[in-house]
Amino acid sequence: xxxxxxxxxxxxxxxxxEDKAKESARSEAAARKAVDELPTADVIQMHExxxxxxxxxxxxxxxxxxxxxxxxxxxxxxxxxxxxxxxELRRPFEIFINSKNMDHFQWIVALTRIMSAVFxxxxxxxxxxxxxxxxxxxxxxxxKPGGVYMPSLVAEMGAIVEDHLKSIGMMHDPDMSDxxxxxxxxxxxxxxxxxxxxxxxxxxVPAAAADAxxxxxxxxxxxxxxxxxxxxxxxxxxxxxxxxxxxxxxxxNCGYSKCG
Ligand SMILES: [Zn+2]
Numbered sequence: 001x002x003x004x005x006x007x008x009x010x011x012x013x014x015x016x017x018e019d020k021a022k023e024s025a026r027s028e029a030a031a032r033k034a035v036d037e038l039p040t041a042d043v044i045q046m047h048e049x050x051x052x053x054x055x056x057x058x059x060x061x062x063x064x065x066x067x068x069x070x071x072x073x074x075x076x077x078x079x080x081x082x083x084x085x086x087x088e089l090r091r092p093f094e095i096f097i098n099s100k101n102m103d104h105f106q107w108i109v110a111l112t113r114i115m116s117a118v119f120x121x122x123x124x125x126x127x128x129x130x131x132x133x134x135x136x137x138x139x140x141x142x143x144k145p146g147g148v149y150m151p152s153l154v155a156e157m158g159a160i161v162e163d164h165l166k167s168i169g170m171m172h173d174p175d176m177s178d179x180x181x182x183x184x185x186x187x188x189x190x191x192x193x194x195x196x197x198x199x200x201x202x203x204x205v206p207a208a209a210a211d212a213x214x215x216x217x218x219x220x221x222x223x224x225x226x227x228x229x230x231x232x233x234x235x236x237x238x239x240x241x242x243x244x245x246x247x248x249x250x251x252x253n254c255g256y257s258k259c260g
Contacts, residue, residue: 043087046079046122053079056093059167061160065153066142070100074157076164090168092119097157104153111154115161126171132158147227147240176255184255191243191252195228227252 044050058077065072079093094116097108118125137152150156165171227241234242234251241253248259 043085044081045089046081046091046120048120048122050079050081050120052093059164061163063153063156063160065150065156067137067139067153068099068101068103072097072099072101072153074160076161078168091122091170092125092161092164092168094119095161111157126165129158129162129165129171132161134158143240145226147231149233149238149240180255184252187245187250187255188252191228191245194245 056077056079058075060073060075063072063074075096075098076092077094077096078090081087081089081091095112097112099108115128118128133151133155135152135154135158137154141149141151141155143149144156148159150159162171166173227239228243230243231240231252232242232249233240234253234256236256237251237254239251239253242249242251242256244250248257250257
């Protein structure tokens with residue numbers, strides 16, 4: 001293409017092959033830099049080829065069941081992926097169970113190895129919680145302090161995995177609305193008022209009856225709130241927290257209510 005030069009020429013140089021090479025190298029570097037500056041999308045997710053780091057962080061939970069003479073200690077270790085970035089994830093990596101009790105040793109070893117393998121496969125491992133919590137012991141379950149019914153030891157392990165996954169942000173409680181929470185608090189205080197009145201009445205009748213009245217007081221234990229001893233099992237939240245109020249069965253834990 002012809003270019004008409006309208007100004008005076010003050011100097012000139014010839015483009016050599018070296019200049020051309022330098023120029024293309026420069027544009028290549030610029031392109032590479034632009035790519036480097038793009039936000040990277042390779043967030044590491046849990047998968048089975050991730051090697052176990054030398055050190056893992058974890059938590060140990062204690063299970064004390066009336067079905068066992070000795071306590072069981074459940075340890076879940078976590079791996080931290082993408083540490084220090086906005087994509088930081090804490091994922092369960094392995095589970096161990098320790099106990100003096102050797103009765104169920106082979107099954108416990110098998111269960112924990114398979115669970116660890118599922119953890120390392122990655123993806124949504126929360127299904128383990130539902131599967132384990134649905135295991136019923138044909139010899140019958142037991143109540144934990146606080147009145148939560150455990151249908152089996154495996155179910156309690158499932159509850160521990162659930163607590164753990166909640167603590168690392170992999171599972172969340174279903175949201176309870178403010179109105180629902182307020183309703184439960186209201187029912188609870190109404191029930192407390194009534195049982196207080198009952199125990200005042202009981203104070204003028206023989207001592208044994210007074211004791212029975214007193215036993216109905218709701219105590220707050222170290223484990224959090226507990227429910228009246230006469231409360232029955234709620235089928236919605238598996239907690240012994242259902243009381244009869246105004247002819248309606250009312251759960252003081254989750255607010256479930258059934259009249260009639
Ligand atoms: Zn309930």
